[in-house]
Amino acid sequence: MTTQQDEYVLTLDCAEGPGIVYAVSGFLAERGCDIIDIKQFGDRRAGHFYMRVHFEGSAGSAATDTAGTAAPTESGADSDGDRLRRLREEFAGVAEKFGMTWKLRPAAEKTRVLLMVSKFGHCLNDLLFRERIGELPIEVVAVVSNWEDQRSLVEWHGIPYHHIPVTKETKPEAEAKLLSLVDSYDVELVVLARYMQVLSDALATKMAGRVINIHHSFLPSFKGAKPYHQAWDRGVKTVGATAHYVNAELDEGPIIAQQVIEVDHTHSPEDLVAVGRDAETKALSNAVRWHCEGRVILNGNRTVVLR
Template identity: 55%
Template sequence: MIHTYVLTLSCQDRPGIVHAVSGFLLERGGNIEEAAQYNDHGTGLFFMRVQFTCGQLTQDDLRTHLSLFAEPFGMQWGLHPLAEPMKTVIFVSKEGHCLNDLLFRWKSGLLRLDIRAIVSNHRDFYQLAASYNVPFHHIPMTAATKAQAEAKQLEVIRSEGAELVVLARYMQILSDNLCRELSGQAINIHHSFLPSFKGAKPYYQAHDRGVKLIGATAHYVTADLDEGPIIEQDVARVDHTDTVEDLTALGRDTESQVLARAVKWHSEHRVLLNGHKTVVFK
């Protein structure tokens, strides 16, 4: 059978990498359907994403061959079967616009996901989860129970085999340990155009400063609050007549769209980490 894969890789730049990758796939019966590459002249790193079909080798054989091929280049690489949707767990608190948007896009076939569970520190969205036939885990959290609660969250993530955790307006700060556990696999939506207005109540901060643009930022979660590598951002124009409530309502739409794009690109293996930045092959 012919299968479709996505190959992602990064390494120190040098002449001939594209030629070598293309030749490697050709020699193993691969047919390239889509390819993109980027040379970061500031760091000297090379990044590439290749979507290809192959029926000559099994996935395990391809991985074995790729391991040998990548070694002389010092490549970091990943091979992903395109037919397998990404197993995902969504975290949410009391604001459900991003959760609702992701669930609708998923059920509409717009996101290549397999949403395995919804985790929340509140009960508000158990009926929404049930309407999509997604298991809902209510895990309350206080300062005194944070460690135990995160252990339960991690148990859900592991038991579902989740490759992606989406913080869809989950209003709890993850511990350093959990951030490390989910490194490169957790996406947060921050209701501000980072690096401006970090932390709590950014729309109040924006209104107080009389901004003319409000925004949203989807980024990978790190132990440094709101400092993770940025995947996607967008803005909406406002003026002096808008109240905090107006900014919040307009911001919700922007947040939902920005998060959906970031999740889509991540699930299609279009986002590669480049230090504290990202390379996004749209």
């Protein structure tokens, strides 16, 4: 019986063409690996191919030499680190042949996440709870806020809390401190869990594909401030939330996940705010999960989510 320690996730994309699935599945079969789950998408309009493979490669899985025969190791079985390194080295040849952008990682590996929040704590609380019960494959290494409101909650979870006030004049200094924390904590993903400050173009560009934001609206409608009030003014019959990657354009980044909830004319703007919290927490947790499980691949201003 194998454990998740013996499992890996391969995510790739490349120009569409014949033989890609055959090459990947053949590579794994030759090494005694067993495919657990595979998702793929061929974008015929753009001529691009996307793939995610979750596979098991047990400690006894053997490499193959150029003749296709088993290549034994000195110990008879690789350590986890040796096996992963060898799989990466050998798959590089397949990737080069097809011009792939790819990533191979252990399925059990957790993503190091830094959360950012302002005054509203519902998305923060939801992510911390889901991490605590093991529902999300993340390790929250720190929380940054421009307010002190959420300190007690975060410190109760045993997570460092960094208060970095932000004004128009101090924004460059505040963002420099943020980047310093990203480096010192070895952060892989930053999540804006209702962080009500707009990141600078320079920071958004530097962290492209590594920052997820939750916007309390069903984008592309009702961008910017007070979207629920904008929605009420238009008499909407659904309210929603959108989790997206941050880029240099306000609320224009590639969309990862969305949620909607039905409402009607009896809802006040305050009612919409209350109802929308559930949509926000669900959309954000889905986006974080899919990103950290290697299910999201950027495609220009769009995403491909292999679920």
